[in-house]
Amino acid sequence: MNKKIVVSILAISILTSIQLAHAQKPAKVPRIGMLFTGTASPPSARTEAFRKGLRDLGYIEGKNIILEWRFAEGKLDRLPDLAAELVRLPVDIIVTATNPAITAAKNATKTIPIIMALSGNPVAVGHVASLARPGGNITGFSTLAPEISGKRLELLKEILRKVSRVGVLWNPRNRDMVLRMEEAKVAAKALNVKLQSVEARATGDFDGAFSTLTSERPEALLTFADPLTRGHQQRIVDFTLNSRLPAMYEFKDWVDVGGLVSYGPDDQDNFRRAAIYVDKILKGTKPGDLPVEQPMRFELMINLKTAKAIGLTIPPNVLARADKVIK
Numbered sequence: 001m002n003k004k005i006v007v008s009i010l011a012i013s014i015l016t017s018i019q020l021a022h023a024q025k026p027a028k029v030p031r032i033g034m035l036f037t038g039t040a041s042p043p044s045a046r047t048e049a050f051r052k053g054l055r056d057l058g059y060i061e062g063k064n065i066i067l068e069w070r071f072a073e074g075k076l077d078r079l080p081d082l083a084a085e086l087v088r089l090p091v092d093i094i095v096t097a098t099n100p101a102i103t104a105a106k107n108a109t110k111t112i113p114i115i116m117a118l119s120g121n122p123v124a125v126g127h128v129a130s131l132a133r134p135g136g137n138i139t140g141f142s143t144l145a146p147e148i149s150g151k152r153l154e155l156l157k158e159i160l161r162k163v164s165r166v167g168v169l170w171n172p173r174n175r176d177m178v179l180r181m182e183e184a185k186v187a188a189k190a191l192n193v194k195l196q197s198v199e200a201r202a203t204g205d206f207d208g209a210f211s212t213l214t215s216e217r218p219e220a221l222l223t224f225a226d227p228l229t230r231g232h233q234q235r236i237v238d239f240t241l242n243s244r245l246p247a248m249y250e251f252k253d254w255v256d257v258g259g260l261v262s263y264g265p266d267d268q269d270n271f272r273r274a275a276i277y278v279d280k281i282l283k284g285t286k287p288g289d290l291p292v293e294q295p296m297r298f299e300l301m302i303n304l305k306t307a308k309a310i311g312l313t314i315p316p317n318v319l320a321r322a323d324k325v326i327k
Contacts, residue, residue: 030282031066033086033112035096035105037079037227040071045253049268050095050117053275072101074203074231079104087112093281095274098227099176102127106138113287116140117274118267120176121147122292131292139277139290141270143250148298149180149222150187152248152263155300156220157191158318159261160246167196167218169209169236174226184222206232210239221247225254233257244310252301255326260306261314265295299323 038044051061059065068091070082083104086094090112094105097118105114106127116122119142128134131142157163168184170177181197188195196218200209213221221240223229229236237258240247249255249262273293281287300318303326307314319325 029064029066030093031068031089031091032278033089033091033094034067034069035079035083035086035094035101036070037072037074037076037098037101038230039073040069045268046097046117046271050271050275053272054278056272057275057279059275059279072227074227076100076227080107083108093278095278097271099125099174100227102138109137111137113281114138114140115274115277115281115287116142116292117271118143119292120144121179124179125175128292131294133288134290134292135288137287139287139292141273141293142295143265143267143270144294147183148264149184149224150190151298152222152250153184153187153191153193155261155263155318156222156246156248157193159312159314160220161315163193163219165194165196165218165220167198167213167216167221168224169198169200169213169221169229170224171201171226171228172199173201174228177224177226180224200228200232202228203232206235213239213245214243219246221245223247223249223254225250241306241309246310246312252299252324255301255303255306258303258306260303260310260312262301263298265298269296302326 054065061067068086068089070086072078072082079101087109093113093115095115095117096102096105097116102116102119114137116138117140119127119140122128122142123130127138156166168181170181172178185195196216198209198212200206223236233254234257237254241258247260249259250264251267252262255262277290280290300322301324302314302319302322305326
């Protein structure tokens, strides 16, 4: 009888020790993979907005969340290897942006949740089944970029009332850009504007693209933002300034560095909201059950310093609608 009591006490002690050890085991710190086409330095306003979004939700980098950053440094062929590296770690979620990086993440995993901080038309390119019910392991935020290409042309028409020829600087290797071009063609026809396609498929194409714009001299320029053109952002802006060529861009950071005008969604807000989706997924929500959200607002930004430099007067009715004006 005494032996049975001793065995029972020992068993209870062992179970108690196991339970205490389990209770004292530190909680797993979630690891978030960050996959981008650009460079790590300097930190972009977008990535800083994401970090702030995490802090607002109580996440402290290095303490209760780990961010694994991977940058392709503009070399898109590196993206598949970088995505595979994040999957091997493994990470709990991958946050990414732009079609090439999203595609690389999608090809690397069918199980790890992927959050698109920026995607032009994720349904058309096949990333998700629908905006409302994306299904699978991908969700995030759409910029609705193809649908607003027409609005950008309308604004150019308001700024330059007699404009009839608009150059379009774009990368046809990017499916998102192809969709934007298709939309722009429809809008151009309705506005009685002729589009002049100027393609840049690789870094070495920009000299030729600038030469074409110089020789054929369209009255304005529309630039589609993808990893390639973003990688040459300052070069493109400087060219338009030196050529006194009025140019419309998609995001406000182009105007911050000297571009004339931009119209588009607040891309930094998309990154901040991506942090909310990270929080939801870490708390158990399936990515396929989170709708792909569309932009909440669009911003018109105008650089009057640039307008003056190229000898252009912005009509008062357009200026009055601007969300931000650089003077």
